[in-house]
Amino acid sequence: xxxxxxxxxxxxxxxxxxxxxxxxxxxxxxxxxxxxxxxxxxxxxxxxxxxxxxxxxxxxxxxxxxxxxxxxxxxxxxxxxxxxxxxxxxxxxxxxxxxxxxxxxxxxxxxxxxxxxxxxxxxxxxxxxxxxxxxxxxxxxxxxxxxxxxxxxxxxxxxxxxxxxxxxxxxxxxxxxxxxxxxxxxxxxxxxxxxxxxxxxxxxxxxxxxxxxxxxxxxxxxxxxxxxxxxxxxxxxxxxxxxxxxxxxxxxxxxxxxxxxxxxxxxxxxxxxxxxxxxxxxxxxxxxxxxxxxxxxxxxxxxxxxxxxxxxxxxxxxxxxxxxxxxxxxxxxxxxxxxxxxxxxxxxxxxxxxxxxxxxxxxxxxxxxxxxxxxxxxxxxxxxxxxxxxxxxxxxxxxxxxxxxxxxxxxxxxxxxxxxxxxxxxxxxxxxxxxxxxxxxxxxxxxxxxxxxxxxxxxxxxxxxxxxxxxxxxxxxxxxxxxxxxxxxxxxxxxxxxxxx
Numbered sequence: 354x355x356x357x358x359x360x361x362x363x364x365x366x367x368x369x370x371x372x373x374x375x376x377x378x379x380x381x382x383x384x385x386x387x388x389x390x391x392x393x394x395x396x397x398x399x400x401x402x403x404x405x406x407x408x409x410x411x412x413x414x415x416x417x418x419x420x421x422x423x424x425x426x427x428x429x430x431x432x433x434x435x436x437x438x439x440x441x442x443x444x445x446x447x448x449x450x451x452x453x454x455x456x457x458x459x460x461x462x463x464x465x466x467x468x469x470x471x472x473x474x475x476x477x478x479x480x481x482x483x484x485x486x487x488x489x490x491x492x493x494x495x496x497x498x499x500x501x502x503x504x505x506x507x508x509x510x511x512x513x514x515x516x517x518x519x520x521x522x523x524x525x526x527x528x529x530x531x532x533x534x535x536x537x538x539x540x541x542x543x544x545x546x547x548x549x550x551x552x553x554x555x556x557x558x559x560x561x562x563x564x565x566x567x568x569x570x571x572x573x574x575x576x577x578x579x580x581x582x583x584x585x586x587x588x589x590x591x592x593x594x595x596x597x598x599x600x601x602x603x604x605x606x607x608x609x610x611x612x613x614x615x616x617x618x619x620x621x622x623x624x625x626x627x628x629x630x631x632x633x634x635x636x637x638x639x640x641x642x643x644x645x646x647x648x649x650x651x652x653x654x655x656x657x658x659x660x661x662x663x664x665x666x667x668x669x670x671x672x673x674x675x676x677x678x679x680x681x682x683x684x685x686x687x688x689x690x691x692x693x694x695x696x697x698x699x700x701x702x703x704x705x706x707x708x709x710x711x712x713x714x715x716x717x718x719x720x721x722x723x724x725x726x727x728x729x730x731x732x733x734x735x736x737x738x739x740x741x742x743x744x745x746x747x748x749x750x751x752x753x754x755x756x757x758x759x760x761x762x763x764x765x766x767x768x769x770x771x772x773x774x775x776x777x778x779x780x781x782x783x784x785x786x787x788x789x790x791x792x793x794x795x796x797x798x799x800x801x802x803x804x805x806x807x808x809x810x811x812x813x814x815x816x817x818x819x820x821x822x823x824x825x826x827x828x829x830x831x832x833x834x835x836x837x838x839x840x841x842x843x844x845x846x847x848x849x850x851x852x853x854x
Contacts, residue, residue, distance in 0.1 A: 355418045356398060357432045357482045360442060363391050364475040368468050377463045381453075384467040388450045388474075395446035402439045403836065413553060413843050414484060422488070427549050431485040436840035437687050440833060441481045441614060444691045447822050448606040448698045449474045452599035454815040455702045458709070459507065459597070466507055470599060473499040477607050486534045486550040486619065493530070493615075496608060497523050497579075500592070500600070508595040515595035522588035526578030530615070533572030537623055540564045555623050556847060565627030573620040573628075573635060580612025580672050581665045582635070583642040590649075593661035598705025601657070605664045606698030610690045613671040617683060621675060622844045629848075632676045633766065639676060640770045642669025647780035651787075656704045656714040659788060660697060663740060666777055667693040673774055674755040677767070680838065680845045682758025685751055687837045692747035692826060696739040699819040703733045706812050707792075710805045716788055721797035726807045730793045732816045737785040739823050742778055746827035752778065754834070 367387025371380050405415055414433030422428045434442070452470065459466050476496025483489035500523070505516035534550070540560045541549050549555060560568075578585040589609075593601050621628050646666030653659045667689065674686035706729055707722070708714050723730040739746040742753075759771040797803050808816065826833060 355416060355432075356394070356401070357416050357418065357434060359394055360391070360478040360482060361475055363387060363394065364471045364478065367391075368471050368475075371464055371468055371471075374464075377460065380464050380467055381457055384453050384471065385450075387471070388446075388453050391474075392446045392450045395443045398434070399439055399443055402434065402436065403832070406436075406836070406839065417484070426487075427547050428487045429485045429551065430488055431551055432482040432488075433484045433553075434482060436836035436838075437614070437618075438481050438840075440687060440691055440837060441610060442478060444610070444694045445474065445477050445481065445607050447818060448602055448694060451698060451702060451815040451818045452602045454811040454818075455602060455705060456597070456599040457809075457811040459599075461507065466503070466597075469499045469503050470603065473503070473603060473608070477603075477611065480611055481614070484552045486537065486552060486555075488550075489615075490527075490531060490534055493611060494527060496611065497527065500596075500604065500608070503600040504592060504596045507597045507600070509597070510595045511591070512595045515591040519588045519592040522578060522585065526575045526585070529571045529575030529578070531575075533568045533575055533620070536564060536568030536571070537619075540568075552618070552623070556843070559626075560624055562626045565624040566630065569620055569624040569627035569631060572624070573616055576612045576615035576620065577635070577638075577672060578612070580609055580616060581642060581646070581668045582612075582672055583638050583645060583665075583669070586642060586646075586665050589665055590658055590661035593664065593701070594655065594657040598701060601701035601705070602698040605660075605701060606694040609664065609668050610671075610694055613668065613675060613686060613690050616672060617675045617686065617844065621678065622847065625678070625848045628676075628678065632678065636673065636676045636767075636770055639669050639673040640773050642666065643673060643774045643777045644780070647777045647784070651780065651784045654715050654717060656707070656716060656788070656792075657701070659716075659784060660700045660704060663700075663781070663784070664693070664697050666781065667697070667740075670752065670755055670774065670777070673770075674758060677755075677759050677762065678848050679758055679761055680841060681761060682755055683841045683844065684834060684838050685754030685756075685758050687841070688747070688754055688826070688830070688834065689751035691833070692739070692751040692823070695819055695822045695826070696736055696746075696748060699732070699736045699816065699823065700740070702812075702815050702819065703729055703736060706808065706816075707733075711799070711802055716791045717798075719792050719798060719802065720795045721793070722802070722805075723793040725797065725802060725805050728808045728813065729816075732808075732820060733793065734789055735820055735823070737789055739827070741782045741785045744827075745824070747823045747830075748827075750827060750830040750834075 479492030
């Protein structure tokens with residue numbers, strides 16, 4: 354069996370193993386072992402990919418496997434990875450592994466919870482390895498659907514409302530994506546021949562510009578809904594706030610990245626002419642997302658809502674960078690997806706752990722936690738510093754690369770929107786430092802918090818895994834940047850060949 358298919362098979366085997374155990378402890382152990390194997394497999398994939406590139410293998414995609422699935426429509430189970438896919442698979446493996454340990458105390462329908470969580474991860478892994486658009490869409494749907502159950506059953510607050518809102522919004526986005534993919538499919542053979550869903554084959558032809566103008570907005574908005582594109586972002590804060598801890602981690606850390614990944618892998622790569630013509634509209638919308646999300650975080654009192662609006666801002670930066678359509682900005686977009694995935698998963702893990710002890714998420718009801726739960730408090734500070742772009746952590750590398758790439762455009766419009774987007778750094782610093790000051794410093798506001806226990810061993814496993822990843826990228830980003838940059842070259846070459854920049 355090829356290594357990429359294992360990323361779908363191992364979660365399925367893990368789910369099967371969970372089905373055959375009865376004890377809650379055994380369920381946790383099986384889930385941890387399965388996702389631990391998945392994490393090791395991701396590390397092996399990174400090593401194999403880097404080794405292949407170092408050996409001089411310059412194919413656009415590596416480890417390609419192609420099996421005919423539905424002959425009459427030319428649908429294939431076609432898989433392959435480049436440096437971007439490998440990086441996203443590694444991100445997913447880290448976040449899912451950390452999420453298992455962050456969910457260690459789930460006792461209500463434990464078996465069903467872990468099955469739903471791993472099923473979501475299965476869809477994400479399948480999405481990132483697919484190079485057939487139809488197969489990619491199926492895995493996309495598989496990743497989105499479990500969110501309704503995970504929030505509606507194990508969530509808190511107005512969980513039914515949040516779950517329904519999230520599901521309806523994302524299904525609306527899925528409908529737009531499906532229309533866009535069908536439009537690409539029926540224009541994939543402009544000179545005659547058989548239609549195809551294969552991304553690599555479609556990239557070798559030029560889809561008629563008239564068709565691109567119709568299907569690019571559908572595809573970009575469809576993926577943009579999941580990427581919290583303004584004004585289609587409203588599902589995100591409510592979904593984050595009501596979701597259980599691990600679901601928030603996967604939701605913001607991994608699932609939202611499907612939007613940014615699809616935006617450049619499908620919309621930009623396959624329809625660059627229309628992207629060049631229409632990107633100014635979406636650049637304005639993403640600029641609003643970046644600034645609006647940051648300002649929205651400032652006025653929130655609930656820790657989860659603060660991080661939810663922060664995610665809208667940071668995911669807006671991903672789409673903003675994608676629309677700049679040059680090598681540097683696209684490189685920054687991918688690094689930002691990875692960086693935000695890790696640090697927002699860390700944030701939501703810590704928020705869940707703090708809430709489990711204090712039984713409140715309202716920042717004004719807490720204070721002085723640094724003296725009571727120092728491990729979790731220091732970890733929260735590190736997550737905050739990564740979010741505001743402190744050098745040495747992943748957020749700095751990502752944001753600097755994005756803004757340098759955006760400023761390579763010399764026209765007034767791009768310079769102005771870049772300055773607007775850069776202002777989000779200052780706004781982010783305001784709400785991060787404000788929360789740290791209120792939450793962690795000063796006197797203890799509630800006497801019931803004075804004797805709280807610090808992190809347990811399984812919580813430390815989750816937190817240390819994520820902090821190590823955030824710091825690792827911040828201190829040694831060049832191998833990741835190089836791996837991503839080489840894989841972005843076909844996209845950039847197609848943009849250049851169309852004479853757009």
